[in-house]
Amino acid sequence: MYDKITPPTTGEKITFKNGEPVVPDNPIIPFIRGDGTGIDIWPATEKVLDAAVAKAYNGKRKISWFKVYAGDEACDLYGTYQYLPQDTLTAIKEYGVAIKGPLTTPVGGGIRSLNVALRQIFDLYACVRPCRYYAGTPSPHKNPEKLDVIVYRENTEDIYLGIEWKQGSEIGDRLISILNNELIPATPEHGKKQIPLDAGIGIKPISKSGSQRLVRRAIKHALQLPKAKQQVTLVHKGNIMKYTEGAFRDWGYELATSEFRNETVTERESWILGNKEKNPNISLEENARMIDPGFDALTPEKKAQIVQEVETVLNSIWTSHGDGKWKEKIMVNDRIADSIFQQIQTRPDEYSILATMNLNGDYLSDAAAAIVGGLGMGPGANIGDSCAVFEATHGTAPKHAGLDKINPGSVILSGVMMLEYMGWQEAADLIKKGLGAAIANGEVTYDLARLIEPPVEPLKCSEFAEAIIKHFG
Numbered sequence: 001m002y003d004k005i006t007p008p009t010t011g012e013k014i015t016f017k018n019g020e021p022v023v024p025d026n027p028i029i030p031f032i033r034g035d036g037t038g039i040d041i042w043p044a045t046e047k048v049l050d051a052a053v054a055k056a057y058n059g060k061r062k063i064s065w066f067k068v069y070a071g072d073e074a075c076d077l078y079g080t081y082q083y084l085p086q087d088t089l090t091a092i093k094e095y096g097v098a099i100k101g102p103l104t105t106p107v108g109g110g111i112r113s114l115n116v117a118l119r120q121i122f123d124l125y126a127c128v129r130p131c132r133y134y135a136g137t138p139s140p141h142k143n144p145e146k147l148d149v150i151v152y153r154e155n156t157e158d159i160y161l162g163i164e165w166k167q168g169s170e171i172g173d174r175l176i177s178i179l180n181n182e183l184i185p186a187t188p189e190h191g192k193k194q195i196p197l198d199a200g201i202g203i204k205p206i207s208k209s210g211s212q213r214l215v216r217r218a219i220k221h222a223l224q225l226p227k228a229k230q231q232v233t234l235v236h237k238g239n240i241m242k243y244t245e246g247a248f249r250d251w252g253y254e255l256a257t258s259e260f261r262n263e264t265v266t267e268r269e270s271w272i273l274g275n276k277e278k279n280p281n282i283s284l285e286e287n288a289r290m291i292d293p294g295f296d297a298l299t300p301e302k303k304a305q306i307v308q309e310v311e312t313v314l315n316s317i318w319t320s321h322g323d324g325k326w327k328e329k330i331m332v333n334d335r336i337a338d339s340i341f342q343q344i345q346t347r348p349d350e351y352s353i354l355a356t357m358n359l360n361g362d363y364l365s366d367a368a369a370a371i372v373g374g375l376g377m378g379p380g381a382n383i384g385d386s387c388a389v390f391e392a393t394h395g396t397a398p399k400h401a402g403l404d405k406i407n408p409g410s411v412i413l414s415g416v417m418m419l420e421y422m423g424w425q426e427a428a429d430l431i432k433k434g435l436g437a438a439i440a441n442g443e444v445t446y447d448l449a450r451l452i453e454p455p456v457e458p459l460k461c462s463e464f465a466e467a468i469i470k471h472f473g
């Protein structure tokens with residue numbers, strides 16, 4: 001079955017039932033070490049995960065690691081250009097849950113991203129990136145502890161579909177010609193727009209099914225959170241791109257108010273219901289005026305639409321959601337992408353789950369990680385319905401590779417997410433406790449040490465792993 005790798009002789013497969021993993025006590029888990037700093041981070045991560053599992057379960061549970069190859073390491077073993085060998089894909093498919101270090105992607109030309117390829121091959125449609133603060137972590141922000149968000153990023157569409165034509169290429173030029181001469185003139189709303197003849201072309205597809213399965217998972221996750229964090233914010237740039245970004249928002253609301261009608265309330269619905277609660281005799285028009293501050297300046301048609309919206313909400317959900325019952329539901333709201341970047345800095349405690357399309361979520365997850373301590377503290381998971389691959393938000397940070405210096409925190413915390421996904425909460429909790437205590441004690445790698453006042457001597461990558469284990473207690 002495998003060409004150059006051999007699975008461990010002990011251990012069993014993780015299987016999936018209704019999209020959830022069924023985990024034996026001795027699962028076999030494939031891992032990819034990763035390029036660049038992966039060489040430093042992976043051994044530190046493995047050590048911490050093994051120590052936590054051993055301590056939490058006294059030997060009753062154990063992970064059998066299965067080394068598989070991707071990136072530079074794969075080319076060394078399998079030959080030139082064998083960046084993602086079939087062995088690796090077979091192993092991840094067979095064992096279902098895997099963890100990886102970062103992999104290099106060249107800019108401008110060369111191979112397409114291996115990281116993205118893995119997400120697409122296994123249809124890992126939700127990229128889940130929690131950003132929460134560990135006490136003592138230095139941060140450029142005054143109150144980083146107020147940020148506790150989970151970026152739920154769509155992981156297969158938008159720029160990840162990767163459909164592009166190079167400037168000057170035959171097909172690219174043909175496409176521009178068809179667009180300029182046939183399709184744009186045939187669409188009156190595009191007016192006299194024309195694509196510059198020397199443009200490269202990229203296509204940004206956003207599907208209803210892709211958007212809704214992401215939002216569905218985000219809402220299900222919100223249902224597991226404490227009451228105060230039960231909120232899903234749909235992030236989009238729908239004011240500019242209406243049929244992709246705007247549609248993502250609309251499909252998100254549509255899903256929330258159909259599949260999860262009893263569990264959710266939208267922000268606008270909450271205003272309408274709240275207005276009636278404060279003033280039971282409020283007219284439909286007055287209510288409409290209160291939810292739309294520019295109401296009086298609107299056209300009669302638009303005013304009628306909003307009045308109709310108010311009436312529909314009151315008729316359809318007053319009984320189930322009115323009289324304050326909506327306060328017990330998951331709040332679904334939306335924010336325009338540029339605004340959410342400033343909102344997570346100025347009003348961080350108002351947000352919880354941020355459901356995004358691919359590119360917005362890429363930016364947002366790095367930015368949110370920066371608030372809570374930087375990319376060394378940014379874990380992640382790529383989740384599908386029959387497979388999950390855990391990996392950090394950051395890349396290979398090549399200038400720090402091989403120096404035993406980099407912060408392994410993000411991959412270790414990705415391991416924590418993996419343990420939680422497997423239901424091994426006790427081991428996950430031990431690592432969070434150890435990591436929190438190490439940071440609070442000033443035992444940190446260079447990235448955090450340089451921000452602490454007064455400065456502390458940084459630990460090596462491997463020493464940080466040992467400090468975490470020491471603080472398991």
Ligand SMILES: NC(=O)C1=CN([C@@H]2O[C@H](COP(=O)(O)OP(=O)(O)OC[C@H]3O[C@@H](n4cnc5c(N)ncnc54)[C@H](OP(=O)(O)O)[C@@H]3O)[C@@H](O)[C@H]2O)C=CC1
Binds near residue numbers: 103374375376377406
């Ligand atoms: N999923 C993946 O595997 C990803 C892969 N990549 C790939 O990684 C390569 C390098 O990308 P690049 O843009 O440099 O981004 P990186 O995320 O690799 O690194 C950028 C900077 O972030 C900081 N950083 C990154 N990782 C850590 C860490 N573990 N601990 C502390 N600080 C960290 C460092 O800052 P400083 O030097 O200031 O300390 C580093 O120089 C590219 O080929 C890219 O495509 C990128 C993102 C994700």
Ligand SMILES: O=C(O)CCC(=O)C(=O)O
Binds near residue numbers: 114
């Ligand atoms: O695959 C890459 O090189 C980049 C991926 C990335 O930036 C991400 O997953 O956040």
Ligand SMILES: [Mg+2]
Binds near residue numbers: 362363366393
């Ligand atoms: Mg990124």
